[in-house]
Amino acid sequence: xxxxxxxxxxxxxxxxxxxxxxxxxxxxxxxxxxxxxxxxxxxxxxxxxxxxxxxxxxxxxxxxxxxxxxxxxxxxxxxxxxxxxxxxxxxxxxxxxxxxxxxxxxxxxxxxxxxxxxxxxxxxxxxxxxxxxxxxxxxxxxxxxxxxxxxxxxxxxxxxxxxxxxxxxxxxxxxxxxxxxxxxxxxxxxxxxxxxxxxxxxxxxxxxxxxxxxxxxxxxxxxxxxxxxxxxxxxxxxxxxxxxxxxxxxxxxxxxxxxxxxxxxxxxxxxxxxxxxxxxxxxxxxxxxxxxxxxxxxxxxxxxxxxxxxxxxxxxxxxxxxxxxxxxxxxxxxxxxxxxxxxxxxxxxxxxxxxxxxxxxxxxxxxxxxxxxx
Numbered sequence: 537x538x539x540x541x542x543x544x545x546x547x548x549x550x551x552x553x554x555x556x557x558x559x560x561x562x563x564x565x566x567x568x569x570x571x572x573x574x575x576x577x578x579x580x581x582x583x584x585x586x587x588x589x590x591x592x593x594x595x596x597x598x599x600x601x602x603x604x605x606x607x608x609x610x611x612x613x614x615x616x617x618x619x620x621x622x623x624x625x626x627x628x629x630x631x632x633x634x635x636x637x638x639x640x641x642x643x644x645x646x647x648x649x650x651x652x653x654x655x656x657x658x659x660x661x662x663x664x665x666x667x668x669x670x671x672x673x674x675x676x677x678x679x680x681x682x683x684x685x686x687x688x689x690x691x692x693x694x695x696x697x698x699x700x701x702x703x704x705x706x707x708x709x710x711x712x713x714x715x716x717x718x719x720x721x722x723x724x725x726x727x728x729x730x731x732x733x734x735x736x737x738x739x740x741x742x743x744x745x746x747x748x749x750x751x752x753x754x755x756x757x758x759x760x761x762x763x764x765x766x767x768x769x770x771x772x773x774x775x776x777x778x779x780x781x782x783x784x785x786x787x788x789x790x791x792x793x794x795x796x797x798x799x800x801x802x803x804x805x806x807x808x809x810x811x812x813x814x815x816x817x818x819x820x821x822x823x824x825x826x827x828x829x830x831x832x833x834x835x836x837x838x839x840x841x842x843x844x845x846x847x848x849x850x851x852x853x854x855x856x857x858x859x860x861x862x863x864x865x866x867x868x869x870x871x872x873x874x875x876x877x878x879x880x881x882x883x884x885x886x887x888x889x890x891x892x893x894x895x896x897x898x899x900x901x902x903x904x905x906x907x908x909x910x
Contacts, residue, residue, distance in 0.1 A: 537903040557873055569593035569863060570896045572831075572886045572904070573870040577843040578820045579891025580736050580770040580810045589809025590771075593801035601798030603895065606787070609798030617804045618775070620811050625737065626754030627745050627761060627777035631786055632799050634736055636764025637663040639774030641670065642790035643730055643762050644701065647782070648673035653693035655686055656701040659708065659878040661732060664701050673699070680878070683714055687721045698727040704736035704747035708877055708885075710840030712740075716751050723758055730760045736840045738768020744814050744821045747841075757781075768814075768843075771806035773799045820890040827888040827897055834901040835910040846883040847908050858907040867903040884908055 538546070552558045580586050593613055601609035610616040618630035633639045644667030648654050652673040656664065658680045668675045671714050674695065678686040702713045702721055719729055731748055738744040748761055749756050757779045765773040776786060786793055814820060824843055832839040835847055849855040855871035862869045877883060886904065904910075 542543050547743070555719060556856060564868075567868070569866055569868040570892070570900050571868050571889060572900050573868045574889075575767040575843075575887060576770055576889055577768045577824055577887065578744070578770070578810070578814065579889045580768070580813050580820075583770065583809070583813050585809040585813040585816075589805035589807075589812070590802040591805075593805025597801035599802070600800050603798065604796060605798045606794060611798065611801060611804070613801055613804045613808070614799060617799075619807055620808060621763075621775050622777055624744070624811060624814075625761060625763075625777050626732075628755060629778065629780050629783045631776045631778075631783050631793065632765075632804065633774045633776070633793055634796050634799050635772065636762070636766060636774035637666075638792040638796060639762045639776050640664050640732060641667045641765070642786055642792040643760060643776050643778075644668060644699070645671045645792070646698075646786050646790035647728065647730070647760070648699050651693045651695050651698045652699055653689075654699045654701055655689045655693070657681070657686070657703070660701055660703055661707065661734070664703075664730075664732060668701065679731045680700060681691050681711070681714060683717045683721055686718065687725075688701070690722050690725050690727050698722075698725070700727050700729045701732075702729070703732040703734070705733075705739065705842035705844070706842075707735055707844055708872055708879075708883070709846055710735075710842055710844040712747060712841030714754060715747060719753055719756075719759065728758050728760060730762065733761050733763040735844060738814065739762045739821060739824060739842045740808075741821070743818050744768060763812075765803065765807040769807045769810040771810060772803040773807060773815065781872070824888050824890040827890070827892055830897055831886055831888065831901065831904070832877060844890045845886040845888070847886070847904070847910065849882045849884055849908070852882045855884060858884055861907040862903050865903045865906070867900050868903065869907075891901045 542634040603609035640663035648671040650672045653674045654668050654673045658677050676689045733746045736746040740747040743749040761777040765771040829839050852873040859871050872883045874880050
């Protein structure tokens with residue numbers, strides 16, 4: 537006999553199915569599609585530097601870090617990775633964690649307490665939302681990209697400290713945060729700005745340093761950057777880039793760091809390989825920007841600030857059907873459906889990759905225009 541929990545789960549599944557919101561895992565081994573769905577923005581996933589960095593790290597350290605970073609799981613490769621990431625982005629220091637999700641949880645929960653107000657943009661990633669929920673701070677949400685609303689909420693805060701939480705480039709609409717305006721408006725009020733650069737590192741800046749660096753905001757004591765290693769850097773893991781005092785505080789208080797096994801050596805080595813490839817092949821961010829502009833112009837949507845482009849669709853059923861139709865024609869695309877989309881809309885999601893050929897871009901444009909009706 538089904539338990540109350542299993543009956544509840546079955547009802548939830550039926551509801552999702554009726555709305556076209558069911559997610560399923562599908563292995564892609566052996567598929568030969570032009571990829572406009574994954575997050576390998578710089579096209580480095582199978583780059584020789586990345587693969588060699590991963591295998592060399594395994595040969596040196598083995599399969600895992602073996603323990604949490606504060607026990608015996610801090611390896612020399614972690615120190616090197618943190619230093620190189622800080623050098624790329626212009627940050628004072630870095631702290632590597634096992635995922636980008638953990639980096640956001642660690643930063644938000646360690647920097648916000650009962651004496652803090654968190655002012656969060658309405659479109660931030662789920663990892664930042666979860667961090668806000670886990671923190672003991674008061675949380676208020678500002679309208680997306682509304683600097684006046686954000687400043688109003690900062691001014692209304694009655695706590696000794698305020699933490700403003702945004703992304704540099706947002707993962708659904710592909711739009712860039714007005715970071716310079718935000719810092720200019722909030723720094724005099726004593727607020728600290730946390731910027732998730734998951735979609736900015738490797739994409740923005742002339743050498744992929746990120747939007748914070750591009751705008752001249754790197755290295756400030758009142759700006760904290762988080763990022764993932766799983767997108768442009770073709771690996772896995774996360775990092776917090778900030779003032780030395782913030783790094784020290786996270787090492788001593790951030791539970792997602794303290795109680796988690798250290799970043800796997802292979803992932804750290806792969807990320808270092810990606811950083812080396814980016815230094816040697818600085819054309820990649822520019823090529824990516826050219827591809828994204830071509831895709832956006834072809835489907836008549838605004839050019840994105842990063843590597844993600846979204847096309848509005850009538851509903852989730854239509855979005856899923858378009859994804860399937862594109863795959864049949866040799867192109868892999870993705871889609872956003874509620875609750876993944878912050879505005880509740882269903883959209884096709886296209887991501888660019890710097891290693892796509894002109895012929896592949898042309899094929900993708902033809903297919904996407906056909907399946908999206910644009």
